[in-house]
Amino acid sequence: MGYTALYRRWRPIVFSDVVGQDHITMTLKNQIKNNNIAHAYLFCGTRGTGKTSIARVFARAINCLNSKDSNPCNQCEICKGILNESIMDIIEIDAASNNGVDNIRELRENVKYPPSKAKFKVYIIDEVHMLSQGAFNALLKTLEEPPSYVIFILATTEPQKIPSTILSRCQRFDFKRVTFDKILGLLRYICTEMEVDTEDEALKLMVRNSDGAVRDALSILDQCMSFCEGKLTYERAIETLGLVTDQFLFKITDAINEENSKEAMGLIDDLVNGGKDVGQFIKDSISHFRNLMMTKMTENLQEVIDMSKENIEVLKEQGEKFELNTIIRAINILSQTEAEMKWSSQPRILLELAVVKLIQPQIDDSYEALIDRIGKLENRVYNLKLENIKVTPVLEKEKDIDNEKDIDKETTEAREYVVSQDIKEEDSPPNMVNLNFEDIKAKWGMILKEIKKKKVSIHAVLMEGNPLGVEGINLIIGFKDGFWFHKDATSKKSNSEFIEGIIFDITGEKVKLKCVMEDEIEDTFNKVKKETCDFPEKEDEIRRVKEYFSEFEDKLEIIE
Ligand SMILES: Nc1ncnc2c1ncn2[C@@H]1O[C@H](COP(=O)(O)OP(=O)(O)OP(=O)(O)O)[C@@H](O)[C@H]1O
Ligand SMILES: [Mg+2]
Numbered sequence: 001m002g003y004t005a006l007y008r009r010w011r012p013i014v015f016s017d018v019v020g021q022d023h024i025t026m027t028l029k030n031q032i033k034n035n036n037i038a039h040a041y042l043f044c045g046t047r048g049t050g051k052t053s054i055a056r057v058f059a060r061a062i063n064c065l066n067s068k069d070s071n072p073c074n075q076c077e078i079c080k081g082i083l084n085e086s087i088m089d090i091i092e093i094d095a096a097s098n099n100g101v102d103n104i105r106e107l108r109e110n111v112k113y114p115p116s117k118a119k120f121k122v123y124i125i126d127e128v129h130m131l132s133q134g135a136f137n138a139l140l141k142t143l144e145e146p147p148s149y150v151i152f153i154l155a156t157t158e159p160q161k162i163p164s165t166i167l168s169r170c171q172r173f174d175f176k177r178v179t180f181d182k183i184l185g186l187l188r189y190i191c192t193e194m195e196v197d198t199e200d201e202a203l204k205l206m207v208r209n210s211d212g213a214v215r216d217a218l219s220i221l222d223q224c225m226s227f228c229e230g231k232l233t234y235e236r237a238i239e240t241l242g243l244v245t246d247q248f249l250f251k252i253t254d255a256i257n258e259e260n261s262k263e264a265m266g267l268i269d270d271l272v273n274g275g276k277d278v279g280q281f282i283k284d285s286i287s288h289f290r291n292l293m294m295t296k297m298t299e300n301l302q303e304v305i306d307m308s309k310e311n312i313e314v315l316k317e318q319g320e321k322f323e324l325n326t327i328i329r330a331i332n333i334l335s336q337t338e339a340e341m342k343w344s345s346q347p348r349i350l351l352e353l354a355v356v357k358l359i360q361p362q363i364d365d366s367y368e369a370l371i372d373r374i375g376k377l378e379n380r381v382y383n384l385k386l387e388n389i390k391v392t393p394v395l396e397k398e399k400d401i402d403n404e405k406d407i408d409k410e411t412t413e414a415r416e417y418v419v420s421q422d423i424k425e426e427d428s429p430p431n432m433v434n435l436n437f438e439d440i441k442a443k444w445g446m447i448l449k450e451i452k453k454k455k456v457s458i459h460a461v462l463m464e465g466n467p468l469g470v471e472g473i474n475l476i477i478g479f480k481d482g483f484w485f486h487k488d489a490t491s492k493k494s495n496s497e498f499i500e501g502i503i504f505d506i507t508g509e510k511v512k513l514k515c516v517m518e519d520e521i522e523d524t525f526n527k528v529k530k531e532t533c534d535f536p537e538k539e540d541e542i543r544r545v546k547e548y549f550s551e552f553e554d555k556l557e558i559i560e
């Protein structure tokens with residue numbers, strides 16, 4: 001017999017072999033126990049998380065002659081017959097290649113005949129979202145009045161493509177990505193059983209790269225096992241997977257921080273010449289910057305970062321060198337690059353472009369890049385001892401500008417320049433950026449729709465809010481009496497930022513959400529007005545500074 005891939009060899013044969021989908025296996029087992037099984041199920045969720053496996057276990061369990069604890073015995077005549085495919089009552093159909101009306105008509109004909117040996121005839125239709133409209137209609141007819149001996153299990157990674165008429169006739173189970181620990185446990189178990197000596201760090205690396213899909217984890221393990229003779233070490237796993245080491249990530253991140261393009265490009269060259277996968281490197285860099293972000297957010301890094309203690313210390317040190325804004329900008333740029341890479345035949349160039357953007361924010365026109373430039377500019381101005389000139393209020397942060405007297409003569413030229421460009425507080429326009437409220441309101445339906453597509457939970461709470469008006473950069477969302485929960489949930493930072501992002505995508509308006517209860521509206525309008533006038537929001541400031549920006553930077557360059 002030829003080589004059997006690990007994921008086939010270790011396909012779950014009873015419910016307890018399945019890791020991580022307890023909510024599903026428990027329910028199914030209970031249904032079997034209580035003789036309460038449905039006639040149509042929809043298994044949906046991430047690929048490689050157990051949909052087909054559970055469907056097969058379930059199909060045997062309900063037909064097993066000797067079932068224990070609702071599991072198939074895998075020994076009786078029926079179980080054996082199903083396993084060796086001599087009993088044809090469990091029918092698996094791949095809808096991707098059988099997606100036409102005729103295929104489903106054939107199925108309908110077939111459904112009429114009772115099972116040959118088993119109690120139930122089970123149809124497992126994989127990739128069911130691939131069926132044509134006509135095929136769905138034909139299937140619907142069967143689902144409407146199936147013979148009592150027929151059970152359908154429809155499986156898909158894309159439930160949103162299934163017509164609601166079908167959905168409403170199925171009992172739906174959502175398969176989740178499996179947690180890190182559960183997959184790690186499974187890999188450890190398999191390695192022990194197969195007597196393969198592995199370093200735990202190597203296994204962890206594999207799990208990290210599987211992103212919650214068990215099949216992927218097993219395929220990665222398979223690949224590593226066939227590549228490494230003897231002990232499966234971390235280094236060998238990295239080599240096999242074409243991954244880069246943490247050390248490499250630290251190095252290139254340092255180069256970015258020091259704005260050392262030459263070094264960074266050299267490292268990319270090494271990466272490519274070393275045969276590493278550029279796409280994978282981008283993924284790794286995103287998680288590296290995510291880890292750097294964590295160093296700014298929490299003390300308990302051990303809990304949120306899966307890394308050795310020593311590396312966490314290095315990470316902390318590197319984190320201190322970065323502003324949070326810069327990190328966020330890096331994550332955005334890299335994520336964008338990752339998405340673009342899927343369509344590109346030139347991944348290396350995209351990577352280089354991303355790194356150049358990271359090193360030189362001036363060629364990047366995004367909001368984060370501007371913030372970044374402001375931060376850097378601020379430092380330069382500070383270093384040039386121009387503290388006495390009223391530049392600071394324009395910029396984001398308060399700096400100590402006490403020592404008026406200490407003006408360096410040589411900087412007079414610069415001073416004049418800056419003074420002439422100086423934005424005095426009294427010149428500032430009132431902090432009203434004219435948001436186009438009518439436009440936002442007109443597109444509100446679209447905004448809600450988009451949010452629903454991406455995050456149903458946020459849509460559910462925002463639905464109860466009404467856009468009432470704008471004040472400065474604030475978009476006021478009113479909630480009716482009694483909808484406190486919805487208001488609070490919408491106001492949650494991560495949620496409102498998400499909504500703001502969608503509003504920006506659709507309308508091009510950069511707003512800040514302000515959620516209020518409608519009965520408190522009068523009060524809030526006044527308060528918001530006071531807040532925006534007293535403490536200018538940084539977006540306003542950036543808009544005004546933007547015009548002066550490039551010129552100002554050039555001038556500084558000359559002075560320096
Ligand atoms: N939850 C799980 N527990 C244990 N093993 C699993 C699990 N999920 C997947 N596997 C492993 O991955 C292999 C493939 O899983 P399965 O075919 O059930 O995934 P699937 O969800 O149907 O994927 P797809 O969407 O690609 O069809 C199995 O043979 C098994 O080895
Ligand atoms: Mg499947």
Ligand SMILES: [Zn+2]
Pocket residue numbers: 063064065066067072073074075076077078079080
């Ligand atoms: Zn059996």
